[in-house]
Amino acid sequence: MSQIADDVHARVRKLIGPHQHLPETLQRDMVSMGMVAIPALLEILQDGTLALTEATGGGFAPIHAARLLGELRADEAIEPMLRVLADSDSLDILYGQLMHSMIQIGPPVTEPALRAAAADVDPELQDCLAEVLSRIGTRDERILELLLNQLRRNPECAAGNLADYGDPRAIPH
Numbered sequence: 001m002s003q004i005a006d007d008v009h010a011r012v013r014k015l016i017g018p019h020q021h022l023p024e025t026l027q028r029d030m031v032s033m034g035m036v037a038i039p040a041l042l043e044i045l046q047d048g049t050l051a052l053t054e055a056t057g058g059g060f061a062p063i064h065a066a067r068l069l070g071e072l073r074a075d076e077a078i079e080p081m082l083r084v085l086a087d088s089d090s091l092d093i094l095y096g097q098l099m100h101s102m103i104q105i106g107p108p109v110t111e112p113a114l115r116a117a118a119a120d121v122d123p124e125l126q127d128c129l130a131e132v133l134s135r136i137g138t139r140d141e142r143i144l145e146l147l148l149n150q151l152r153r154n155p156e157c158a159a160g161n162l163a164d165y166g167d168p169r170a171i172p173h
Helices: 003-015 024-047 061-071 076-087 094-104 107-119 123-136 141-153 153-165
Strands: none
Touching: 003 024, 003 061, 024 061, 024 076, 061 076, 061 094, 061 123, 076 094, 076 107, 076 123, 094 107, 107 123, 107 141, 123 141, 123 153, 141 153
């Protein structure tokens, strides 16, 4: 690693600390690094051992990494986020943060999330992806179809997602 990469890596590793709430100074430092921080943030996000409550940092480091990746609108984080999401429990804080971060990233999430939705039959993940896709501001026939399928399967979740999506063609359904 170069000296710059070592410095970035060391700065990002500060996320692995006793921080249930990300200190504002640390958040500003991470965001100020911009895109150069993304590889180190992805390393933390994808390290499953860091998500454990008994891990250094109490399992919060991946949550902070996901939050920062969303703030950086890191397109290259989408696929890793989707993999971590698929392996997470929907009751985990990380799961909710991944959803929020993907919504922050916005329209670039469309194709990877649609591929993930088509490839996975887990109803919880389907509902999660439907919620993310309903809130990223992209209009696409495949998203509408996913939401209408969700309406048949899980009307309570789908109603809110369809309202967020805002397509009047869903009203008759």
